[in-house]
Structures are given as structure tokens and as C-alpha cells.
Amino acid sequence: MIDYHLHTPLCRHALGSPEEYLAAARQKGLREIGFADHYPLGLLGREPEAAVSMKPGELPGYIREIRALGAGEKEIAVKLGAEVDYLPGTEELLAELLAGDPFDFVIGSLHFMGDWDFTHPYHAHRYEEQPLEQIYSRYFELLWQACASGLFDIIGHIDGIKKFGHRLPDEAMEPYWRETARVLRANGLCFELNSSGKDAPAAEFYPGRRLLELCYREGVPVTLGSDAHGPEQVGRYFDEALALLREVGYRELAVFSQRRRSFIAMEESGR
Ligand SMILES: [Zn+2]
Numbered sequence: 185m186i187d188y189h190l191h192t193p194l195c196r197h198a199l200g201s202p203e204e205y206l207a208a209a210r211q212k213g214l215r216e217i218g219f220a221d222h223y224p225l226g227l228l229g230r231e232p233e234a235a236v237s238m239k240p241g242e243l244p245g246y247i248r249e250i251r252a253l254g255a256g257e258k259e260i261a262v263k264l265g266a267e268v269d270y271l272p273g274t275e276e277l278l279a280e281l282l283a284g285d286p287f288d289f290v291i292g293s294l295h296f297m298g299d300w301d302f303t304h305p306y307h308a309h310r311y312e313e314q315p316l317e318q319i320y321s322r323y324f325e326l327l328w329q330a331c332a333s334g335l336f337d338i339i340g341h342i343d344g345i346k347k348f349g350h351r352l353p354d355e356a357m358e359p360y361w362r363e364t365a366r367v368l369r370a371n372g373l374c375f376e377l378n379s380s381g382k383d384a385p386a387a388e389f390y391p392g393r394r395l396l397e398l399c400y401r402e403g404v405p406v407t408l409g410s411d412a413h414g415p416e417q418v419g420r421y422f423d424e425a426l427a428l429l430r431e432v433g434y435r436e437l438a439v440f441s442q443r444r445r446s447f448i449a450m451e452e453s454g455r
């Protein structure tokens with residue numbers, strides 16, 4: 185099994201050293217892990233009041249630390265990644281920055297719509313301040329824009345807008361799901377089954393089953409991540425996640441080295 189979405193305390197809302205995440209992965213019998221801490225928003229000209237990413241000056245140290253951890257580890261492959269915010273208007277800057285970074289993979293995620301951090305519990309009240317249809321429509325437009333940017337390898341917590349349990353009926357969601365699967369496919373992207381949604385008010389993986397089915401049908405590759413912000417969250421709900429992926433039809437998971445994608449069989453990815 186693999187876990188391709190691990191954070192570190194550098195983002196200021198995660199606990200535990202990278203060594204402790206690695207130890208947790210060993211205990212769970214994982215064969216490959218990927219650190220994907222929050223890329224410095226400061227490099228993109230954004231410094232939200234509550235710090236939610238590493239600082240620009242911390243990026244080189246993060247890279248060194250994860251590489252050193254991997255170099256000292258014989259059994260578990262340790263990949264170096266980042267979770268990068270998609271902020272419209274920063275595409276060129278970000279492309280330049282990422283071209284100079286030695287990442288194995290880059291997860292593109294949405295946490296912000298304008299100045300609203302819609303994934304942050306402190307700002308969850310803003311879901312009540314405009315029609316939900318409007319919020320969803322804005323979210324998916326932004327998501328498809330992120331997919332088309334060519335900046336990312338993996339799209340993170342793809343239906344993260346449901347995090348706090350604000351949902352539209354399935355009939356209203358179907359066109360969004362269909363278009364999302366199509367856009368992923370059209371842009372040669374991978375997405376993650378992110379198990380952290382189970383611990384959010386949404387109480388469901390990102391994405392939910394219907395979008396997973398449509399992605400499988402479109403031939404969109406999937407990878408697996410816990411979005412761990414503490415060592416005890418490494419590999420959370422993975423038995424259930426793998427069972428769901430198998431039910432939907434998936435038999436392999438995407439892995440990355442130097443931003444090139446390959447696949448491992450899900451059978452082999454178990455213990
Ligand atoms: Zn985080």
C-alpha cells in the first residue's frame with residue numbers, strides 16, 4: 185500500500201516529525217509514502233492571517249529533510265512532493281517556481297476561493313452567506329481551471345467543497361461530476377482517493393463513489409492519500425478505500441518519480 189499525501193509541522197497545522205510519519209507507515213506495512221506538505225503561499229504572493237503553509241525560506245530545508253529521510257530508509261520508498269494551491273493569476277509564476285523544484289509529484293489543490301479559505305473551520309460560516317448552487321458552480325469552474333493549468337500531476341481532495349457537509353442533491357451534482365471526470369481525462373491528470381474526508385463533517389472519502397465511478401469509466405488514474413496531519417493518521421481507512429476502489433474497477437495505483445507517473449498493482453500494494 186502507498187500513502188501519497190503526508191504533511192509535516194512546517195505547515196503549522198500538523199503534528200509529528202517526518203521520522204514519526206515514516207515509523208507509522210512502517211507499522212501499517214506501507215511500501216511507499218509521499219510527503220506533500222503545503223507549498224509556501226508566500227511564494228505566490230499570498231499570506232493569509234492564519235499561517236496554513238510553510239514559509240518561503242523553509243522550502244529548501246523541507247526538501248533536504250525529506251530527501252535525507254528517504255536516503256536513510258531501505259524498505260519504504262520515500263517520495264518528495266508538495267501540495268500546491270491553485271490561485272488564478274499565479275500560473276506563470278508557479279510554473280517557473282516548480283520547474284526549479286526537485287519534486288517527485290505535485291498535488292494541485294483548492295483551499296481558497298478569492299480570500300475565502302473554504303476548507304478552514306473558522307470560515308465555514310461563509311457557506312451560509314451565499315446560495316450553495318453559486319458556491320458549487322464557482323468551485324467547479326476553479327477546479328477545471330486548475331486541471332487545465334498543466335501545473336499539477338495529481339488533483340487533491342477533488343470534491344473538497346463538501347467538507348463541512350454542505351451538499352447539493354445528486355441530480356444537481358451529476359453534470360459537475362461528469363465534466364470533472366472528462367476534464368481530468370482530457371488533461372492527462374491523476375486524482376487521489378483522499379481518505380481524510382471520513383474524519384470531516386462530510387464523513388465520506390474525497391471523491392465520493394459516483395465521481396470515482398465516472399473517473400474509472402474515463403480511464404483516469406488514481407492514487408491514494410490519507411492527508412495525514414499527524415502520524416496516527418497515516419493510512420487511515422485504507423482497507424475501506426482499497427475495497428471501494430476495487431469495487432469501482434480500479435486495479436492499480438499511480439506512483440511518481442521526478443514527476444513521471446507509473447503504476448503499481450493494488451494487489452501488490454497491500455501488506
Ligand atoms: Zn493542511
Ligand SMILES: [Zn+2]
Binds near residue numbers: 293295
Ligand atoms: Zn489540502
